[in-house]
Amino acid sequence: MLTKYLRDAIDKALDKVSGEAGWIYAEPAFEELVKSLDNETLELLASSWMPRTLRSRPSEAVEHVVEKLAKVLLLAVDILEKSGVDLHRVDWVAIDWRTALEELADIDPRNTAAMARKIAGLAAEQAAVPLTDVDRGLEASIDVMSEQVSQQIDMLSQLLRDISDGLEELRRHRVPTYEMLRERFLKAVEAVAERGEKAAEKVEEAHETAFAGEMAEAVKMLREAVGDLKKAVEDVKRLAEEVAKGVEEARKEKRVEAPIKVYGETAAENIYLERILIDFTALGGGYDPVSGEFLAPLTAIWSLAKRNYGAYPDLFRAIKMWLALNRALYNRVFGFSWGFIRIDENEPEWLSRAEQIHSIAMRKSPDVMDMLRDIEREADVPRYLYSLLDGAIYRATRTAYGVIKGEPVPVKELEKIAREVARAPWLKTVAVWISPPIGRPYIVELTIPSTDYLKKAIKGVCQICGASRFSEKELYSPAAASWAYRSVLTCENCLTNYVIYADGSIEVQIPTRDTELWRGLWERNPMKDPTKPFAAKWIDNAEKLRGRGWRITSIT
């Protein structure tokens, strides 16, 4: 594309420079040089030498490049003359112009003198003449190589830091690919370390060679070091792009979970918190300055909870630890909001500790199920404490816990469900008042299926009889086989129940004819057919509902 403007550009450049002193020597060089100017080289030089706005006008870009090259050659000839080089001895044809042009593109566009020295150096090298000032051509190469090493290293450092920051964000967003990307990052860091070492070795060799006065050889070695670094940049770039894409998607999905800050409300509490943090750190945890959370493996939390129970035999302290642990586990398994809200300002300390431990336990469970089994087996957890919890938190979460206690479900599977549930439109958050047999009452936030969502699903009318009056129930004590809560809408006309479960599934429970309920309905049924619980149309309606993927059952 660009080469079609080349002929005109050469003519224009010749008009400008042909009258200059020394052009008679520069012209043969110019003729050879323009032979290497293809689209690719022209684009390379234009992108290096020109502002973006000018580059968008190809004819002007080509003119600019060609004119600059002519001036560089004039200056190179001048240097050669001043250095006493017999210009007739220079075989311009033998010069590798393509490589020379690529190297010119690396030189600061304002530094025409450096470009000229570069060309003069190549000419002198080709003519094999002893040089004085011409060796400065090598200086230009040295500058270019040195600059390129710095550039590549800066790029590499920036990319690695970007990946590290990106991964940190993916971790906080709990993006499933985090672990895989982290592994790749580890490998990439190792690879960069390896390539970096190689480059460092070449640089060292270049230094020794330079001392020995073999400058061209030293420059060659620097060039190889640049090559190594460029390869490292290419490798890391791909990973950086993937991580950046992951971060972008995670941000779109707003997976961010608000971090729970650790805080102490009194000086004494701060001291206590500090002590706990030291314990956590000793157990493999650490402070995360980005989120302000303290992170530790669950095993660490469990052993700390036990240790503190032993150290502080006070029942409440143990309960607090236990609550914190439980909350941590439920959060870990289900991911949705179990927020303990303090209601007693006179008892501030336990909550902040529970919050703190919870925040730590949010991360990195080795295996929640194993942990729960361990907890059950622990002899030093008093039975009455267990019962106490059974009556409070445990009661509120028994289905969740029941699944884990009964049929073993892989933790990953539970986590998957939890992630889906946490984003589900059919859930709403409510607060439940819990009064334990000992201690002060508190509120637990529960996320439950929403009857509003259910009403929208049935468009406000009973799908069986068409009535629009419903009674609502939210049930917190679900059947053991279910893993979460359910909410129920009951049609006040035909008494059909619409049940929504926490996984978003909907069940339609239709009264059977064997009940008092049915008999009442039958009395109201104009068809008065004893073989059918409803009018035929109602039966048809019920059948149609199956097509929606809803579960149709009977109330017996």
Added chain:
Amino acid sequence: MPEDINRKLEEVLRNLENIKRRVKRVRDTLVKKSREM
């Protein structure tokens, strides 16, 4: 980011910075030598 990865990363970044310094040294030597000749 776990501490061990951070440590490794910082080490690699330090080494890369060292290479930059070494290259500057090479450059200075080369320029000096070139002017001596």
